[in-house]
Amino acid sequence: MLDNQSNHTPIAVGDGAAIPHKSDAGLFTAWRIAFFGSIVLCLFLAFGRPDQYMAIFKFVPDGILITFKVTLGAIVLAIVFGLIAGLGRISSNRFINGTASLYVEVIRGIPLLVQLFYIYYALGRFIKIPDMLSAIIAMAFCYGAYMAEIFRAGIQSIPKGQMEAALSLGMSRRQAMHQVILPQAFKVVLPPIGNEFIALLKDSSLVSILAVSDLLRRGREYASETFNYFETYTVIALIYLIMTLFFSKLISIMEERLNEGR
Amino acid sequence: MKDASRPMIEVCGVSKFYGSFQALADISFTVSDGEKVVIIGPSGSGKSTILRSINCLETIDRGSISVGGMDVSSPKTDICKVREEVGMVFQSFNLFPHKTVLENLTLAQTVVRKRSKKDAEEIAMELLRKVNIVEKAAAYPAKLSGGQQQRVAIARSLAMNPKAILFDEPTSALDPEMIGEVLDVMKTLAQEGMTMVVVTHEMGFAREVSDRVIFMDHGRIVEEGTPEHFFTAPTHERAKLFLSQIL
Ligand SMILES: Nc1ncnc2c1ncn2[C@@H]1O[C@H](COP(=O)(O)OP(=O)(O)OP(=O)(O)O)[C@@H](O)[C@H]1O
Ligand SMILES: [Mg+2]
Numbered sequence: 001m002l003d004n005q006s007n008h009t010p011i012a013v014g015d016g017a018a019i020p021h022k023s024d025a026g027l028f029t030a031w032r033i034a035f036f037g038s039i040v041l042c043l044f045l046a047f048g049r050p051d052q053y054m055a056i057f058k059f060v061p062d063g064i065l066i067t068f069k070v071t072l073g074a075i076v077l078a079i080v081f082g083l084i085a086g087l088g089r090i091s092s093n094r095f096i097n098g099t100a101s102l103y104v105e106v107i108r109g110i111p112l113l114v115q116l117f118y119i120y121y122a123l124g125r126f127i128k129i130p131d132m133l134s135a136i137i138a139m140a141f142c143y144g145a146y147m148a149e150i151f152r153a154g155i156q157s158i159p160k161g162q163m164e165a166a167l168s169l170g171m172s173r174r175q176a177m178h179q180v181i182l183p184q185a186f187k188v189v190l191p192p193i194g195n196e197f198i199a200l201l202k203d204s205s206l207v208s209i210l211a212v213s214d215l216l217r218r219g220r221e222y223a224s225e226t227f228n229y230f231e232t233y234t235v236i237a238l239i240y241l242i243m244t245l246f247f248s249k250l251i252s253i254m255e256e257r258l259n260e261g262r
Numbered sequence: 263m264k265d266a267s268r269p270m271i272e273v274c275g276v277s278k279f280y281g282s283f284q285a286l287a288d289i290s291f292t293v294s295d296g297e298k299v300v301i302i303g304p305s306g307s308g309k310s311t312i313l314r315s316i317n318c319l320e321t322i323d324r325g326s327i328s329v330g331g332m333d334v335s336s337p338k339t340d341i342c343k344v345r346e347e348v349g350m351v352f353q354s355f356n357l358f359p360h361k362t363v364l365e366n367l368t369l370a371q372t373v374v375r376k377r378s379k380k381d382a383e384e385i386a387m388e389l390l391r392k393v394n395i396v397e398k399a400a401a402y403p404a405k406l407s408g409g410q411q412q413r414v415a416i417a418r419s420l421a422m423n424p425k426a427i428l429f430d431e432p433t434s435a436l437d438p439e440m441i442g443e444v445l446d447v448m449k450t451l452a453q454e455g456m457t458m459v460v461v462t463h464e465m466g467f468a469r470e471v472s473d474r475v476i477f478m479d480h481g482r483i484v485e486e487g488t489p490e491h492f493f494t495a496p497t498h499e500r501a502k503l504f505l506s507q508i509l
Contacts, residue, residue, distance in 0.1 A: 164319055165356035165415075167423060170346035179369060183360050231466035 019229060020262055036243040038238045056235045063218030064113035064239065068212060070136055070204045075197050077140030082147020087177075089152045100148065108147035115142050122213050135207040143200055150196070154189035155181055163237070187258060198244050205240070215239060268331055269294045270426055270457050271348075276325035278311060278481075285311045286322070287481040298458045300468040300489075301491070303478035303502060309461040312451030312478075313428045316459070317348045330425050346374060349427035351421030353434050355411040357403035363414050364399040365422045375422065382421075389417040393447050413447055426457035432465060448493060465509060469493055477501045497504070 030040035045053040088100025166176035208217035223232040269292035294455040300399040351455040367386035389394040433441040445459040448471045475492040477485040
């Protein structure tokens, strides 16, 4: 009871990248080898084999920027969708609950790639919006369903007594949710949201099929002109690896900070 | 308008079911202004359920409950208004872990009572002084002992200026050496004339402080009377047995 962390049932999240914790020595070492190894390998390729690789390294950075834009845009929007749907999933209103649950069930039952095509072309058919924006919306719509489950689990992990204490002080349900439950749930959901972010960063490569010039698509463009498939995809893979490893480290640091705080 | 003759809390023929299980069976009692009532009884007898029904954390299936003249069981009543008037202290304290002790006391004051931050803090500090924990105002609840947390919880409830406070086994989660400090705070409140309904296993407290003891078993009120009567000459076998086990 004194240790407020123990009140929260941790949320088990299977997908996403492995986040290197100090306590997991094996993974921690693996992270270091992979991260610094791929940076060294990149440097070696760029400067040791400049005639094959330098041009690739010059061609793809535009794509990195697009990949970031898509990932960031989609995660922010997915959090919004997820919070709304997550609150809907715990609503006592039958209609709201039903709608939110249907959204989650349907989305989770269709492969991400199929949804991307579907939403992208459906959006394109009815409204004229830029390719990248509809790709972001499509990604966010899918990830929102997973996010909803995270928010729902996060809110439900807060002990029942918290809501009761707030209500017994005269707060309305909405005030209690806003002032007492959500701020606590937020702390619980941050790590799994970090996980989703990394998963989304990787899955954002799927938008390369939708005429969005992200990292993977830039690689494909370069490779199909030069026929240097092996070299190009080596570089693409290394860059994705460095990005995901960098962010998983960042998230683990953030998580440690959170656990230290009070 | 306040009807002086009307009791502060009036429980009238209340029954409650969980599925087919009857948790409360035709419970009736009243608590008048300034009265201290202690509810005792074995585990599962419905003590928490009746307390929680009074401030509408549970709904009832039959009967009616009124608090300060407001009909709790009527759908027309604004439940938040009822809860503003009755405080509740839980066995598990239920302090808000993401807020400091001071913020725990000011939150509902500002959000519900619409007091300014400054006024709320002044009231809060005064109450913290009263429960003797003013030095922890800036600490987070996790840094406090159980006894300290419960005293803060009592102060938090007092900050809303309730007309009555319900206590649900306030000392049951505490280490023995901390029970005294919490009971002392409750005794002070009792002396000041606060209307209190206390579910407890602390028979010393019941004897010393209460005006009336209610003994419950299997969702029913089995015996009700003054502490002298109840502790020295209980009428019912169940009450005698319970007392012989607990004393
Ligand atoms: N949500 C619920 N669903 C089903 N049964 C419940 C629920 N809450 C309480 N009960 C049952 O109702 C009965 C009364 O419960 P209550 O919590 O009021 O007992 P109590 O007298 O406070 O006991 P204790 O001393 O253990 O706190 C118990 O038998 C309990 O199992
Ligand atoms: Mg109980």
